[in-house]
Amino acid sequence: MNARVMCSLPNEQVTEALAKLLELKAQLGTNDGKQTFVLKTPKGTRDYNPKQMAIREKVFSTIINCFKRHGAETIDTPVFELKETLTGKYGEDSKLIYDLKDQGGELLSLRYDLTVPFARYLAMNKITNIKRYHIAKVYRRDNPAMTRGRYREFYQCDFDIAGQYDPMIPDAECLKIVHEIFSELQLGDFVIKVNDRRVLDGMFEVCGVPADKFRTICSAVDKMDKMPWEEVKNEMVAEKGLSPETADKIGEYVQLSGATELADKLLQDDKLSQSKVALEGLADMKQLFEYLTFLGVEDKVVFDLSLARGLDYYTGVIYEAVLVQNQADTQMQQNEHCEPVGVGSVAAGGRYDGLVGMFDPKNRKVPCVGVSIGIERIFSIMEQRMEASEKKIRTTETQVLVATAQKKLLEERMKLVAELWKHGIKAEITYKKNPKLLNQLQYCEETGIPLVAIIGEQELQDGVVKLRVVSTREEVDVARVNLIEEIKKRSCQS
Amino acid sequence: MNARVMCSLPNEQVTEALAKLLELKAQLGTNDGKQTFVLKTPKGTRDYNPKQMAIREKVFSTIINCFKRHGAETIDTPVFELKETLTGKYGEDSKLIYDLKDQGGELLSLRYDLTVPFARYLAMNKITNIKRYHIAKVYRRDNPAMTRGRYREFYQCDFDIAGQYDPMIPDAECLKIVHEIFSELQLGDFVIKVNDRRVLDGMFEVCGVPADKFRTICSAVDKMDKMPWEEVKNEMVAEKGLSPETADKIGEYVQLSGATELADKLLQDDKLSQSKVALEGLADMKQLFEYLTFLGVEDKVVFDLSLARGLDYYTGVIYEAVLVQNQADTQMQQNEHCEPVGVGSVAAGGRYDGLVGMFDPKNRKVPCVGVSIGIERIFSIMEQRMEASEKKIRTTETQVLVATAQKKLLEERMKLVAELWKHGIKAEITYKKNPKLLNQLQYCEETGIPLVAIIGEQELQDGVVKLRVVSTREEVDVARVNLIEEIKKRSCQS
Known part of the structure; x- marks a missing residue:
């Protein structure tokens, strides 16, 4: 034909x-x-x-x-x-x-x-x-x-x-x-x-x-x-x-x-x-x-x-x-x-x-x-x-970026992102040992990633992850054990 | 690579x-x-x-x-x-x-x-x-x-x-x-x-x-x-x-x-x-x-x-x-x-x-x-x-065949299958004016279609469709208005 x-x-x-x-x-x-x-x-x-x-x-x-x-x-x-x-x-x-x-x-x-x-x-x-x-x-x-x-x-x-x-x-x-x-x-x-x-x-x-x-x-x-x-x-x-x-x-x-x-x-x-x-x-x-x-x-x-x-x-x-x-x-x-x-x-x-x-x-x-x-x-x-x-088209489906504001946390970022992958969450980290938080947030803006899971010394100690909504800049501490569920819930809504 | x-x-x-x-x-x-x-x-x-x-x-x-x-x-x-x-x-x-x-x-x-x-x-x-x-x-x-x-x-x-x-x-x-x-x-x-x-x-x-x-x-x-x-x-x-x-x-x-x-x-x-x-x-x-x-x-x-x-x-x-x-x-x-x-x-x-x-x-x-x-x-x-x-692999995703045992019902089959398509149901009819029921059922067996929606003069009069489960041969009359819902329900289960 x-x-x-x-x-x-x-x-x-x-x-x-x-x-x-x-x-x-x-x-x-x-x-x-x-x-x-x-x-x-x-x-x-x-x-x-x-x-x-x-x-x-x-x-x-x-x-x-x-x-x-x-x-x-x-x-x-x-x-x-x-x-x-x-x-x-x-x-x-x-x-x-x-x-x-x-x-x-x-x-x-x-x-x-x-x-x-x-x-x-x-x-x-x-x-x-x-x-x-x-x-x-x-x-x-x-x-x-x-x-x-x-x-x-x-x-x-x-x-x-x-x-x-x-x-x-x-x-x-x-x-x-x-x-x-x-x-x-x-x-x-x-x-x-x-x-x-x-x-x-x-x-x-x-x-x-x-x-x-x-x-x-x-x-x-x-x-x-x-x-x-x-x-x-x-x-x-x-x-x-x-x-x-x-x-x-x-x-x-x-x-x-x-x-x-x-x-x-x-x-x-x-x-x-x-x-x-x-x-x-x-x-x-x-x-x-x-x-x-x-x-x-x-x-x-x-x-x-x-x-x-x-x-x-x-x-x-x-x-x-x-x-x-x-x-x-x-x-x-x-x-x-x-x-x-x-x-x-x-x-x-x-x-x-x-x-x-x-x-x-x-x-x-x-x-x-x-x-x-x-x-x-x-x-x-x-x-x-x-x-x-002029509507932005997303070219990836990433739900969350695992990020940090502090140095020397690559190990923790890797462990967390691997955990997310294991549960079927689409997630990324930036490929730098000590990335700047601003650069990580900018990456989310550019690629349309809706959520950021931020970890620092304090979060690790408290057993929580700071979950940030990129569009509203709203941040909330989520217990690490509830993170997967929380991300899944928020991904359904959007 | x-x-x-x-x-x-x-x-x-x-x-x-x-x-x-x-x-x-x-x-x-x-x-x-x-x-x-x-x-x-x-x-x-x-x-x-x-x-x-x-x-x-x-x-x-x-x-x-x-x-x-x-x-x-x-x-x-x-x-x-x-x-x-x-x-x-x-x-x-x-x-x-x-x-x-x-x-x-x-x-x-x-x-x-x-x-x-x-x-x-x-x-x-x-x-x-x-x-x-x-x-x-x-x-x-x-x-x-x-x-x-x-x-x-x-x-x-x-x-x-x-x-x-x-x-x-x-x-x-x-x-x-x-x-x-x-x-x-x-x-x-x-x-x-x-x-x-x-x-x-x-x-x-x-x-x-x-x-x-x-x-x-x-x-x-x-x-x-x-x-x-x-x-x-x-x-x-x-x-x-x-x-x-x-x-x-x-x-x-x-x-x-x-x-x-x-x-x-x-x-x-x-x-x-x-x-x-x-x-x-x-x-x-x-x-x-x-x-x-x-x-x-x-x-x-x-x-x-x-x-x-x-x-x-x-x-x-x-x-x-x-x-x-x-x-x-x-x-x-x-x-x-x-x-x-x-x-x-x-x-x-x-x-x-x-x-x-x-x-x-x-x-x-x-x-x-x-x-x-x-x-x-x-x-x-x-x-x-x-x-x-020796497991059978299905090559289509058809959920239901719209069939009949009687002659001169192509119009009704076409109208029903079009209604199913409209509601996103994967459905087929056979391309014969007056197909034999046996051939229609055989087609389901061969291609793995799980359900048959059978219509005849009686069903049309009563406003129902006879829904047949191919694997168990079980048949049940479903009110025409409930058919879409019933097929969707059964497709989720299997």
Whole structure:
């Protein structure tokens, strides 16, 4: 499943040129010392610092909880596959695959998505039904606009249901999952567009598109969320050699959107009802909307005939979730002359009933439907929000710092912190023999540690620990024997 | 930190030849159909199935909890680095690095460990102190014995403390962490061997080893846990050109092991006390043992002069945790003519004060000490145990299956399961319009779902749900309004 956004990149060249300049600058800057190499991560990649990791963990946890709530297992596959495993699965995009150097042995490529490895896994292990999620990094030698949260190394977060089941039941659950995740993440309003590969194919057929042009016309249709119909039509006619009449016929359909009543209308449509595949697709679409109503998510789902996802392997229903841009975002976008990350596709997927068969020696099919959550987009939006809100994000979970104002108490600090660890308390000491109290308190302020357990000669003699609340500076003596309990109690409250 | 086990591989060639045969066989087997490619994962890699993932999650959670208890943050870095970032960091092992194909642009290599990327990260971001863990896969073009839990793609699980602190305080915490993790994992008895690069260097110096032979003699000493001293001596003399007298002098030292009293004895040693670096190392070793006593972990730590970890970048204390083999394990080993995975190094690390400076244009040093938990070994042991115990591992967390014995109730099942999801209950339905009750109950047995919520016309009329306990077959009618509460109550009990 590819959940990346296809968006027009007006200033891609500028971004590219800027990156090159920065690289050259970095090289110049490091030539003065003994070091002559560039200190950077590879193009299109980034490190995650502790703050970004904290956000990442939060988002993952929401999504994984949803997958588990729906009874999914998880699997993992290697970061690279035999080159031939990926061959012929991605059409034109195959040029974006990272190959490994031939160092003797097998020819390998980094995975391009998680769907093809999943299909390989099913075929190899002869698995005919499974509900699984897989969260892992994939690799594409693209020229991504990193300011918009796109990278060459990025996470995919896939949920798929494989197995021979009754039509549209697993498909409806995938949409339910998208609905649950984006409701919970609270990134703003969203819409899930659905369509069906068979409806598209039937539509092209009855409009008179030659069979060998289905794919290329499909990718033209896919641009309708970024450009007006007239431009798309122009591309079909001028670039792709369609007659203006055929293009106009397509235009009539692809500007339609609605819900189950649209499926009804199209089932009665003089032309479209001539196509057997279209009728199958439309009947399933009606069924899907019924199930979505039972699951309580029909409010966010739109049957949109212009949705035409690019990947070759889709065979039935396809869908894409987009965040709905609000007024404030639009203004920000105009001010900064760039597309905000909040816009565009945040989840996508569909049914692919033929992919597993491509890996099976006897071409045995395993029907699959799945969805990929556009997790990198979600990270970017969350990061922007955190920065905007200036709310401090904690990157550790430490509950208490064991501290002292006096010298020569390292032994006592070590003994106390070991006692806390033993009882499952998250605790730290500073790594100095004789640290200053002020520095220890400052460390708590900086890292958000809420409590300080202070010991000195007097406390040791009295069998107590001075427990200080960092935020209020309030201090209270707690009997050493009650310390664990007291810390646990206070940690629950906050 | 490299926590892989160095062990002698007598039948490595056999394993290799067998793998080749299997590969050929696989190729032959798939030539009968239309498919002509090999259906496998790349050499030295594997998929993780849901059961293995369940074990993996359990182990990760124990380890991550420990790291968090000690106040660690986490970071992530890309799977590949600029090739030059890795150059000159791994000595002879550099030949095991996976390079990416030159497809235009930068030359890239897959990361070989997490330590060099960590050092690059610190230097690049000018970070002078951090306590972080990093769990991620690393890549080595080795010929691993996969039966012993070794792979070309494998996890590393690193905890490191960077910063200018008082001697041995962070070092002692690293050992404390190893102690906590292996106590909690309950893999059997373990010992943590410690030594110091400076003690080794001082020892070589006073024994008369030429400076340019320190490294190669060091790697001979490192074999002392796999072969008797006489063989190691022979390697030093015959292969590495040391005089027998020099070798014997080394032999006197490297056969010593003990604790703080050994450090005392060596501080008084006529020869060794001539070496300034050795004295520094020994003084720190004494200090370390004192701190380990304060932290309550001195019982498992042994000062072992034969411990000589191979990596170039260590500058001070080094350590390695090994599982102590018990009698039963030994017998299994002899029966199966192979080394059991339970033996050997399960964690390793040390101090590397110079590595970050290698990346800094001005060679500014950031002292570091860290440990790598040998997580793949731990997985293998846990997997073996699970298989041996025949205990069923659940791969999902589903609490309840919404089921029916009657036809035409998909709508009601969907509405009920959606209600459960809404309240955070982990629930499933089967993806059939009219499933048989027996099949639904069987699904629960197979996947370990403890409860079934059964609805039929009667239940719907009465406003109840029949709640069935899978293990006891006991059934009870629960008012629909109380269902959520009842499921939550029962899930807490089990």
